[in-house]
Amino acid sequence: MKFVALSGSHRTDSESSKVAHWLIDHLKGKGHEGSVIDLGKADIPLWSTDAWDQDSELSAFMKPFLKQVDEADALILVSPEWAGMVPGALKNFLLYVSGHVAAYKPTLIVGVSSGRGGIYPVNELRVSSYKNTRLSFIPDNLIVQVCETVMNDHDMDGANADDKEIKKRSAHVLNVLVAYAKALKPMREENDLIHPDYPFGV
Numbered sequence: 001m002k003f004v005a006l007s008g009s010h011r012t013d014s015e016s017s018k019v020a021h022w023l024i025d026h027l028k029g030k031g032h033e034g035s036v037i038d039l040g041k042a043d044i045p046l047w048s049t050d051a052w053d054q055d056s057e058l059s060a061f062m063k064p065f066l067k068q069v070d071e072a073d074a075l076i077l078v079s080p081e082w083a084g085m086v087p088g089a090l091k092n093f094l095l096y097v098s099g100h101v102a103a104y105k106p107t108l109i110v111g112v113s114s115g116r117g118g119i120y121p122v123n124e125l126r127v128s129s130y131k132n133t134r135l136s137f138i139p140d141n142l143i144v145q146v147c148e149t150v151m152n153d154h155d156m157d158g159a160n161a162d163d164k165e166i167k168k169r170s171a172h173v174l175n176v177l178v179a180y181a182k183a184l185k186p187m188r189e190e191n192d193l194i195h196p197d198y199p200f201g202v
């Protein structure tokens with residue numbers, strides 16, 4: 001199976017990027033393919049109506065990113081908690097994902113916090129980010145707390161109790177995501193789920 005993780009932090013060396021890479025590297029270790037789109041490095045412009053013009057510079061710029069999403073069997077959205085919110089870069093990226101590229105793909109949400117937060121971005125994404133994207137959020141999510149002290153390597157014994165627990169939980173939740181990826185791939189391939197008259201989920 002093929003996975004893409006979106007790291008939603010604007011910061012160039014973010015903890016969210018570290019977590020996204022940890023999750024993708026873990027999946028690769030289990031024989032899957034994967035890549036990370038790091039929104040702290042990708043420098044993606046704010047969405048504009050040029051995105052609706054296939055010949056625009058903006059569409060050409062976005063093409064490789066959207067191709068990555070299109071080719072994925074499942075997605076992982078990693079969002080830091082910033083002022084109790086999802087950073088604008090991640091919401092901006094999701095505006096481009098409208099249409100079919102991510103439709104009905106199982107998606108894991110991961111909240112990241114340097115403290116004991118991380119739930120707000122999970123809730124925000126679940127409430128507001130699936131209508132046009134048709135992302136299919138799986139019931140499980142991950143909350144990576146005290147993020148600087150965890151997931152800094154792949155030793156499953158853990159550097160401390162938090163590290164051991166989040167690695168164990170991550171491995172389990174990724175197993176769940178793989179199961180959804182396998183189950184929903186034929187569902188998308190065998191059914192005509194995209195109707196041109198109904199592009200917007202309502």
Ligand SMILES: Cc1cc2nc3c(=O)[nH]c(=O)nc-3n(C[C@H](O)[C@H](O)[C@H](O)COP(=O)(O)O)c2cc1C
Pocket residue numbers: 009010011013014015016017080081082083084085112113114115116117118147
């Ligand atoms: C603008 C800003 C706002 C933040 N607000 C919160 C917050 O509301 N709750 C929280 O737990 N952490 C907050 N943090 C700390 C992040 O949890 C911390 O930076 C962590 O490393 C995840 O962000 P990163 O992926 O950008 O590294 C905030 C950080 C920034 C830069």
